[in-house]
Amino acid sequence: MVRDTDWVSAPTPLPTRTEVLVVGAGPGGSAAAAAAAKAGHEVTLLDAAVFPRDKTCGDGLTPRAIAELDALGLGDAFNGPRIEGLDLQGWGRRQQVRWPQASDHFPDYGSAVARTELDDRIRRHALDAGAAMVSGVKAVGATIIGGRVTAVQVNTAGGPAEIEVDKLIVADGVKSALGTSLGRAWHRGTAYGVAARAYVESGRCDDRWMGSHLELRDGAGALLPGYGWVFPLGAESGLVNIGVGALATEKRPAHMALRPIIEHYTNSQRDSWQLSGPPVRIASALLPMGGAVSNVAGANWVLIGDAAACVNPLNGEGIDYALETARFAVEVLGEKDLSALWPDLLRARYALAFSAARRLAAVLTVPKVVPVLGRPGIRSSALMSMVVRVMGNLITEDDTDLIARAWRTAGIVSSRIDSRPPFS
Incomplete structure (x- = not known):
């Protein structure tokens, strides 16, 4: 595997004009740049950071994300562990639930790769495909x-400068400074996430299960409307990504001091995950979720990934959506007017699942509801298998089983009563 220290490139001068400008070199932006360059477009990839750089994230890759990396040609580019499923815990119970069987759409495994490595590798893939990179x-x-x-x-x-463009793909993350200048608005009436992560040395860094704790408590023992995770990053790193997340809405904001909570959670997992040393590189972020933004496109520009709030409201997962929306954006790049086409495409792909998930997530912002749903849920392997499938974004339009039909029906019902549908 190529290491960051093996990659040396001369700075690219700022162009005065480019056919396709991609703003943001995270997984979505870099994947879009790679796909557009492969399709024969002149592409400039721009980012405010100089790579490699860190990004607040759980670092987990679901089977859906692995499938997108495979399609991008990067399926074997990472040394992350082969994750078999989720180790779900809460209320004195534990369920180890494997990812669903491999299908035409997804493999039966996931992984975990630090964003310093993941983002830079996809970025370099875009450069190999012919895109030009402008950093800083x-x-x-x-x-x-x-x-x-x-x-x-x-x-x-x-100083200030200007780049003339024919097409623009905006992938500058959850805050999306450029998207905001284009009219993007984040609506906090539906559920959003508040999360923090850190890294800790672990004797189980090469474990094959992602730890997921559905019962999250603070140092005083009070139940919080959130969850905790421990994602192993492999023997080469010697680390796990450990984090806590909470769900909130405008009416029920999450009043959580994240640093003491993540420190308490780390201590609670110290024995089971063989942790040594304190949590380091603690970082936090707000996460717009479930398409809770409007103005995601114009005639020749689109927002993708986190900038378009393409994040699962139930677990904060967004890497798979970033990679997918990057692919979709390049597929429609040649269309004359994207202003209606793009939000319609996003709604067709995601609206039902996002609507149902963010409505359920809003319910989970009420602490008293969490044990009512959690206690019986953790006791049922069948129910937890359904939860993993939904949380992993592993239900497709082609699935016709009972769980898939029930989830789509929930989405249809939820959509009918949405005061603001996703991406509107």
């Missing part, structure tokens, strides 16, 4: 004429 430059605004972005304004070390 932040996109801050755009010139719009007749609904089309004609140029993007950027801040560089040498």
Whole structure:
């Protein structure tokens, strides 16, 4: 495997014009740049950071994310452990639930790779495909004429500058500075996430299960409307990614001091995960979820991944959606007007699942509800298998089994009463 230290590239000068500008070199942006370059487009990939760089994340890769990496040609590019499923715990019970059997859509395993490695490897894949990379430059605004972005304004070390564009893909993350300047609005009436993660040395760093704790408590023993996780990153790293997340809405914000909670959670897992040393590199983030944003496209531009709130409301997973929406964006890149086409495409792909998931997530923001659902749920292997399938985004349009039909029906019912549907 190629290491970061093996990769040396000369700085790319800022172009004055490019056919396709991709803003944000996370998994979604880099995957879009790679796909667009492979399709024969002139592509410039731009990011405010200089790589490799860190990103607040759980680092987990579901089978759906693995499938997208395979499609991108990077299925064997990482040394993360082969994760068989989730080790779910809570209320004195434990269920180890494997990922569903391999299918035409997904493999039967996941993995976990630190974002310092994952993002930089996909970025380098885009460069290998022919994209040009400009680092340390932040996109801050755009010139719009007749609904089309004609140029993007950027801040560089040498001062402000401008890049003329034909097409624009915005993948600059949850805050999406460029998306906001284009009119993106985040609506917090539906569930959103508040999460923190850290890294700890672990004797079980090469474990084949992702730890997932459905009963999260603070140092005083009070039940919190959230969950905890421990994701092994492999023997080579010697680390696990450990974190806590909480669900919130505008009416029920999450009043959680994340640092003491993650420190308490780490101590609670110290023996079972053979942890040594304190949690380090603690970082936190807010997560728009379930398509809870509007203005995701214009005539020649689209928002993808986290910028478009394509994040699972039940667990904060977004890497698979970032990779998928990158692929979809390049597939429609040649269309004349994306302003209606893109949100319609996102709704067709995700609206039912997002609507049902964020409604359930909103219920889980009420602490008293969590044990009512959690206690009986953790006792049923069948129910936990369904939970893993839903949390892992592993239900497809082609699935016709009872669980898939029930989830789609829940989505249809939920969508009918949505005051603001996803991506609107």
